[in-house]
Amino acid sequence: MEKLPRSFYSRDAETVAKELLGQIFITRLPQGETRGLIVETEAYLGREDKAAHSFGGKKTQRNEVLYGPAGHAYIYLIYGLYHLFNIVVGEPGDPQAVLIRALEPLAGFEIMAKRRKTEQKKLLTSGPGRLSEAMGITRQLNGENLLGEPLFIAKGTDEPREIIAKPRIGIDYAQEWVDKPLRFYLANNSFISKP
Template sequence: MKKLNREFYSRDTETVAKELLGKILIHEVDGKRLSGKIVETEAYLGIKDKAAHSYGGRRTPRVEVMYGEAGLSYVFIIYGMYYCFNVVTQKEGIPEAVLIRALEPVGSLDIMANNRFKKDYNDLTKTQIKSLTNGPGKLCNALKINKALNGEDLCDNRLYIVDNDEEFNIITDKRIGIDYAEEARDYLLRFYIENNKYVSVK
């Protein structure tokens, strides 16, 4: 499978968010390959988007990576305990990104299950299987994505995304958990694969 290159990420953020669907996110860690198919994304449109960390040109150490070149990872923590993994898009200096919101587990299922639930995949309940990677914090936990990977180059060989040919319908909806963002909470910037059971909210 072909790794996505810088050119793929260096485009309109909404386009990247849609085209990331169906691609495979891979984390090479401790000699193992943890992976999942991207089934849900959210676009964050930077300076003009009240839901984005860089809204209004905000530039702090936390968001600095968003101003970097496309194809870097932006990992932040919410509620002091859950990591969220984002892909930086657009040209350097334009602080936009795509949140990877849900995955369908693909590789190293036992490792991901142990990361989340301290037991092997075959020992999970149906509810646990469905909730293994169906949210931004859950997928980071399962794939061992944390703040140490903030700024990681996704064109490198540790954390990256590869192409995957597959046909599906894309559903467009409002983003989740951004009620503070005034009119931006109504922007239709969440995209997910229709009828995929790992989507966080349908």
């Protein structure tokens, strides 16, 4: 089990978003260990990207971790109900991020089922809010270093995989950025958030 190094994250969001597909996201929290294969991501390009929280260089208490070093978690609450899990990427000071949108459950099924209050495998991690709940992600973990514990990403297998690129979800306000193909997912995977 090999953790992805800092250098993996210190690249542009589009590259990292694609290369995160097929890697393994692991959490080790008091309830136990859970693992999921990353099958869907979105790239948020930073200052220039009207869909990004850091558009125009905006820096607030919520998003300041985006301006720090790559390989840390950016976690925030959306709709007062769900936590979304992102990874800070790029060089320090360049506020880019990758949103993890779906996982394929690999281990810790019972822990996930208990947190999600469902036994249906398809409903455990197929969406950004769902996977955060299943993996035990809350904003207490905002800023955590993914090269340590309790959150990290391990190298998956090197098998070639077909990647599909499509527009991002839920960013209707982003004008000319709405249609840019910055959402990536593995072809033929059944755990994608919106089929």
